[in-house]
Amino acid sequence: MLIRTDEFPPMERLDRYRDAVKGLPVPVGIDVTAGAEDFWAVWGATELGDVSLAYVACRAPYRFQRTPKLIRQSDPEAYRLVLNLRGHAGVAHQGRHARLAPGDLALFDTSSPFDGWRGSGATVSEWIMVTFPRYLLPMPARVVEPLLGCQLSGKGGPGALVGTIMHRLAEDIDGYRPDGRRRLSNTMLDLLTVLLDHHLQSGPSTTAAAHHRALMIQIRSFVRNRLGDPTLSPEMIATAHHISTRQLHRLFRTHGVTAAAWIRACRLERCRHDLLDPAQRLRSIREVAARWGFTDAAQFSRAFTAAYGIGPRDYRRYHHDLRSGQDHTSP
Numbered sequence: 001m002l003i004r005t006d007e008f009p010p011m012e013r014l015d016r017y018r019d020a021v022k023g024l025p026v027p028v029g030i031d032v033t034a035g036a037e038d039f040w041a042v043w044g045a046t047e048l049g050d051v052s053l054a055y056v057a058c059r060a061p062y063r064f065q066r067t068p069k070l071i072r073q074s075d076p077e078a079y080r081l082v083l084n085l086r087g088h089a090g091v092a093h094q095g096r097h098a099r100l101a102p103g104d105l106a107l108f109d110t111s112s113p114f115d116g117w118r119g120s121g122a123t124v125s126e127w128i129m130v131t132f133p134r135y136l137l138p139m140p141a142r143v144v145e146p147l148l149g150c151q152l153s154g155k156g157g158p159g160a161l162v163g164t165i166m167h168r169l170a171e172d173i174d175g176y177r178p179d180g181r182r183r184l185s186n187t188m189l190d191l192l193t194v195l196l197d198h199h200l201q202s203g204p205s206t207t208a209a210a211h212h213r214a215l216m217i218q219i220r221s222f223v224r225n226r227l228g229d230p231t232l233s234p235e236m237i238a239t240a241h242h243i244s245t246r247q248l249h250r251l252f253r254t255h256g257v258t259a260a261a262w263i264r265a266c267r268l269e270r271c272r273h274d275l276l277d278p279a280q281r282l283r284s285i286r287e288v289a290a291r292w293g294f295t296d297a298a299q300f301s302r303a304f305t306a307a308y309g310i311g312p313r314d315y316r317r318y319h320h321d322l323r324s325g326q327d328h329t330s331p
Contacts, residue, residue: 003043014039025052026080026110026131027070032062033117046173047276049185050224050269051132055170057086059124065115079144080108080131081192083154083166087125091116093149103154103163107147107196109134114149128166135265136189138216139196140255147199158195165191178277186224190217215241216251227267230293234259267292268307271300275316285312 003020005013017039018030032039038060045054082091084100091098091106093114098106108114110131119125134141154163165188176184197213219241226232237259238248252259270292274280280288286297289312294300304312 001043001045003041005039005041010037013041017041017043022070022073025074025076026066026078027074029065029067029070030062031065032060036060047181047273048130048169048173048188049182049273050136050266051130051185051188053166053169053173054129054131055126056129057124057126058119061117061119063115063117066110066113068113071111071113075111076131076133078110078131078133079137080110080129081162081166082106082108083128083130083163085126085128085167087119087123089116089118089125089127091149094145096149098149098151100151103160105152105154105159105163105195106149107144107152109141109145109148112148128170130166130188130192132185132189133265133269135255135257135262136220137196138189138193138220138255139213143200144196147196150199152195152199158191158198162188162191162195178279186221190221193217212251212254215243216255219248219251223263224266227263227270227292230295232263232293264303265307267294268304271304271312272308272315275312276319278320281316281320285316288312 003017005017008016014030014032014036020043021028021030039058039062040060041056041058043054043056045052047053082100082105084102084104084106086102088102089100091100091108091114093106093108094112098104100106118127137144153159169184169188173181193213219237222237222240223232234245234248238245241248248259252262255262257265271288271294274283274288274291275285283291285301289297289300294303301311304315308315310318
């Protein structure tokens with residue numbers, strides 16, 4: 001997906017950009033504070049396995065806001081990690097305020113309001129955003145919450161590593177094959193967990209929690225690499241990690257989900273991604289389902305409909321029509 005305001009007459013650019021941004025999966029409101037007649041912006045986004053990667057650049061200072069109304073309009077129940085590349089920004093989220101310099105990062109929950117500002121004068125601001133479903137982060141929401149809306153330094157340690165990878169991925173995304181992109185998204189999530197754990201650790205009392213998170217990283221990586229195996233089960237996972245099935249269920253329970261439900265959600269997300277991929281248009285629904293471990297086509301169809309509110313065949317057709325510009329009725 002690509003949004004470029006320079007494709008429109010100068011007087012239309014701001015309104016066009018506002019409309020486009022409000023139509024995204026995580027819609028936000030935009031208000032230019034000065035120099036609207038010189039407004040320029042570009043927004044490029046692509047899917048990287050389980051995460052969405054976006055590069056954004058803008059000239060002219062502006063404010064952004066995600067309100068309760070916009071959350072009701074669309075909420076993918078996701079986390080969004082922002083890397084500030086160029087220029088300065090300020091953000092407010094979960095009652096916290098942070099100023100972001102180049103290289104700094106910040107984490108947001110798309111289910112909660114946030115607002116802030118970017119840029120100054122006629123300088124160009126640049127940033128990269130990685131957005132992914134909350135269930136993919138191997139840390140309970142209550143553990144992550146204290147870091148939402150905070151400045152996470154990218155000038156050294158794990159912050160610099162995460163920032164560098166985000167930057168390189170945004171620059172070189174066309175150089176990776178689909179399977180490589182998926183593995184890189186897994187690596188990105190694991191590194192983000194290391195970054196958050198780095199900021200959460202405050203003493204010996206965090207040792208047990210750190211061990212828990214390290215084990216969950218291993219388990220989730222193990223699962224993501226075996227989603228196509230129909231025999232994948234909680235028992236297999238527990239055995240591979242030398243813990244009991246009861247311990248495994250207890251680990252997942254702290255995240256508010258069962259191991260089986262998480263496996264199913266990951267498989268459905270892989271199937272959804274394949275159904276959106278024009279390169280896989282000729283692959284049947286049954287083949288897509290089987291590729292990610294669903295051996296019963298009818299069961300897959302019911303699970304997909306329950307998760308996304310529309311059947312897999314209609315989902316594929318609807319998004320194909322969107323890409324081809326055909327008339328359609330939103331499901």
